[in-house]
Amino acid sequence: MLTAILLGFLFAFFLVFAGRFFKGKLAVVSALIPLSLFIYFASFIPRIASGEVVSKTYEWVPSFGVNLGFSLDGLSLLFSLMITGIGFLVYVYTSSYLKNHQYLDRFYAYLSVFMGAMLGLVLSDNIISMFVFWELTSISSFFLIGFNNTSEASRKSALTALGITGFGGFSLLAGALLLGSMTGTYSITEMMTMKEALAGHEFYILAVIFIFGAAFTKSAQFPFHFWLPGAMKAPTPVSTYLHSATMVKAGVYLLMRFTPVLGDTNFWNTTLIVVGGITMLYSAVHTLFRTDLKGVLAYSTISALGILVFLIGLGSQGAFLAAAVFIIVHALYKATLFLVTGIIDLQAGTRNVTVLAGLRKVMMPVAAAGFLAAISSAGIPPSVGFLGKELTYEASTHSTGMVILIVAAIVLTKILLLYAGFVAGIKPFTGRLPEKFTEAKMPDPLMWVPPLLLAILGIVFGIFPALIESYLVKPVVTALGKDASDIHLALWHGFNTVLVLSIITIVVGILLYFILKPSEKLENRIGKLEPVSPESILKKLTYFFGAFSKFWTNVFQNGYLRNYVTTIILFLVILVGYIFIGNSRLVIDHTKLSQITAYELAVTIILIAGVFYTVFTRSRIGAVAAMGVVGLAICLLFVFYSAPDLAMTQFSIDTLTVILFVLVLYRLPKYLVLSDYKMRIRDGILSLTFGGLISLIALQVLAEPVNSDVGDFYAKNAYIMAHGKNVVNVILVDFRGTDTLIEISVLAIAAIGVYGLLKLRVKSSDRPN
Structure with a gap:
């Protein structure tokens, strides 16, 4: 079944390189993909009719209980046959309807991705994998609805559809996670055995509301219905395939699939x-x-x-x-x-x-x-x-x-x-x-x-x-x-x-x-009733939200980095201060504080002097140099407390930072003009308050009993499970692999954005005078 689902995605990928061959008479050949899938699923009809349920599971993220589990029963078989059968006829129809269209290959690619996503959705037995395919249907339908991208109406309709169904996707994810925590599993088949327990659970109604939110938005139920008429700006094959037989019925399928679980x-x-x-x-x-x-x-x-x-x-x-x-x-x-x-x-x-x-x-x-x-x-x-x-x-x-x-x-x-x-x-x-x-x-x-x-x-x-x-x-x-x-x-x-x-x-x-x-x-x-329609009401709410966002941006996100830092630190001071005020006692265990040695005191004095010089000097280069002194002093403190790896890391970062700052500030005036002393006093008070709170937190932590279970686990399993001798590196790279993956994804997205800007070619008529 996994191969059947991936076939649509693979064909779309194939069209990236060979799409030019499917723009003419060979376009109709692409219909063989859904036809072969229809024949494949039709072969299961006798088995399903006899009461058999065909299941297949592939491990995906077993540590989180997430797998690519697929189940073919009567419900999923009916939808699979509709997706592939009507899909076959739509592919054939499209070969003539969009004959010789410049982007016919692109259209078939979008259509194939959508077909694969719909098959994955109706066959999924794991609610997390179902969510992934659910979102893929929303994304692929966005490109299909907005296929005529030169039309403003098409672009607007695509965005509206994506916004409404995207909200439903978020609702499905929330419901999936909540059901997973309630049942201890993400398998829909296993959830069916817990129906009575779920009905009596304190979070039952909340879970149902999340499922309803996903189903109602996808299947255009009132008051979320208005995105569907707008989506008719899409070419007729899209309207036929998405809006009559497949995508809009995904919400109906979701309700039917969870009726034995929550009904x-x-x-x-x-x-x-x-x-x-x-x-x-x-x-x-x-x-x-x-x-x-x-x-x-x-x-x-x-x-x-x-x-x-x-x-x-x-x-x-x-x-x-x-x-x-x-x-x-x-x-x-x-x-x-x-x-x-x-x-x-x-x-x-x-x-x-x-x-x-x-x-x-x-x-x-x-x-x-x-x-x-x-x-x-x-x-x-x-x-x-x-x-x-x-x-x-x-x-x-x-x-x-x-x-x-x-x-x-x-x-x-x-x-x-x-x-x-x-x-x-x-x-x-x-x-x-x-x-x-x-x-x-x-x-x-x-x-x-x-x-x-x-x-x-x-x-x-x-x-x-x-x-x-x-x-x-x-x-x-x-x-x-x-x-x-x-x-x-x-x-x-x-x-x-x-x-x-x-x-x-x-x-x-x-x-x-x-x-x-x-x-x-x-x-x-x-x-004449348009002003009181759900669509108009939502537009008014969107306008209000836009106006509020503009106000919020002008006040808090106005482009000044110092304001961002001030806002964040002020929020943390209020939050942490409230927690300390609510705590009836502040315990500082003096016996756990080590004796301050002469060299530690000397380094601390140098560090404080560097900070004061950085704050009060009028020379940019001098401030950068003083910050370098502060960084080196911290490196020495790391060495004193037997953390040479941290000291080397801090030393490398500080050295590189000083060099970069000097290069950046080289062409700026040497001296700073700091005339607003009220702002400096405000920032000084805020900084001292925040630093004092952090110091109190550190002292409070020292008074707490030490639990070494986590440290012992990493020390014991670093080499056995991750094959690494450096425990810190193993924690960062292996045990925090998900966090690292997200960071890599952020960098990849940023790189794509930078690449897009570098490749941008603005017409001379669009350039500002």
């Missing part, structure tokens, strides 16, 4: 029902006021994600069954509609649904795909969408508490989604063909075959539901901790309440489609 509590279920219910209704209503095809599809996608969250919140076997089927339904029809929208935009030159009509006359196969997808979206038999709608209604009618309200909410949502599906899949192709669209041409088969294939599957799975029942749906329900033995999918369940609700939905939805026509007038009406 079946009032807090979990109620929160998901409320948030999912608000999201699905709010977004479904928004589809009535949109005229851009991508806008209609974006809000209907958010509504569908709300339905999935809503179903997970219901928590019953029927709800999980409905969610599993609806994931398949939504992936098929929404990917189709996005691909169809891309064709319309490319061939007709517009996505404005108010002017689109009659395109069936010039692109009949595309119209067939759109029509079939709309049928599945509406839940009209014999599509698999009808199956999903029936199961959703059945789960809602069997819910516990507020049944009427729940059923009314889901029925209204489904009516509005039927309207949205018809607007996106049927309206552009019906009616008279406007003259300006008569020259629209039938697209390349590489573009219209993928959506038509997906649309046909939506009908085939409806007529033959057994194709997905045992192999895909039942294993998902089993993975969620419910018994799936009595599940049977069929189009006809007899004349009952659920069928009546379905008929009402279809009839009212079709009437709404014929009565209410999309118009700019309606869109302008909803625009």
Whole structure:
């Protein structure tokens, strides 16, 4: 499984060197990568259907309990097949949609990284490794959404998406660490065995809030939903792949994966029902006021994600069954509609649904795909969408508490989604063909075959539901901790309440489609509410934060190093002073203080004299020389106390520092002009206070009992574990390897920044006069 996950990353790396070969006719060859992965995961279907769970673990950071653990069960298999199957069709579609694009190879690289990250996310059994892949999906989606980087709107949308999903990533990390501390493991499989203990833990609600924060931001739940419509600035293949079938469902996957761990509590279920219910209704209503095809599809996608969250919140076997089927339904029809929208935009030159009509006359196969997808979206038999709608209604009618309200909410949502599906899949192709669209041409088969294939599957799975029942749906329900033995999918369940609700939905939805026509007038009406929308409120908060940051920067980060040092030392003085005041006793054990020898006293006097000379001299060179004297005096003190290695280090640093200071100050005036004596008095008082506190701390430490366990451990294991005889070096290099790695990373980032500045070539028109 690790090879399958890394294949996307390896292909992206390969494109760095051989990308020019994938910009022309060979572009479609790249689709072999997701196709091979789809075949690989499809080979596991019989094993997973029989109840087997395929697991594989690779050690990563065993000392922290972090490994690359992967698990393939019904839930992860369904998502893996969607990621690779729809990914294959998107790769094929892209080869024609972005044909001869200057950066087609770059686009495929981003897409491949995203595919690998999504596979890693859904297959991870370790929550820390899941977080790593989670963040990789956010980063790769940032580059995909902002692919048209010459457009300010695309760049802004990419930043918004990264900001919202990045916050969710931070929330997931916090939840992962908290769950790890609560359970003593980062393995999700092991956490499932501790469900009751977790539910009774004092930090249960906090852990759930963190998981919700990650899931709601990724899956665009209210009030974090607004980043998804903005992300529609991305090319159509991105909208299809990320925003219908994969990335936005990552949050849904997270909720489903942790339902056996954290679910079946009032807090979990109620929160998901409320948030999912608000999201699905709010977004479904928004589809009535949109005229851009991508806008209609974006809000209907958010509504569908709300339905999935809503179903997970219901928590019953029927709800999980409905969610599993609806994931398949939504992936098929929404990917189709996005691909169809891309064709319309490319061939007709517009996505404005108010002017689109009659395109069936010039692109009949595309119209067939759109029509079939709309049928599945509406839940009209014999599509698999009808199956999903029936199961959703059945789960809602069997819910516990507020049944009427729940059923009314889901029925209204489904009516509005039927309207949205018809607007996106049927309206552009019906009616008279406007003259300006008569020259629209039938697209390349590489573009219209993928959506038509997906649309046909939506009908085939409806007529033959057994194709997905045992192999895909039942294993998902089993993975969620419910018994799936009595599940049977069929189009006809007899004349009952659920069928009546379905008929009402279809009839009212079709009437709404014929009565209410999309118009700019309606869109302008909803625009009047923009000032109170979550997006506008967040923008206002961002503006306030920016203004506060500017004020804070001007006061505390104003470019003067002396102010930075003063602020830091003043804070430490207040903090340490408060601790000392709170401590009822200050113990100084005079018996542990060694006798002061004459040479120590002499060196100390030299050191103090050097400090005073540095402070009061008006010569820069003299101050540097005096600082060198202070450093050498400290070296002698290290020698007196049997620390020659520290003395040599201090000597080297001080010598180098003096030389560098002299070189830097060589061209400056020799003498300092220090006229502000109030500042010098303030700094003197602050310095003496801080030095006095440090001295008190040192004396207090001497009075504390000595525990040599840590020192004994390092002395005993320095050579055995790290193969080093110098204990100090071993501690710095080996036992503090993580700290050293972070320091190296900081230096590497700084070096990259410096390299970028050195390679910068500013146009003459952009240079300041």
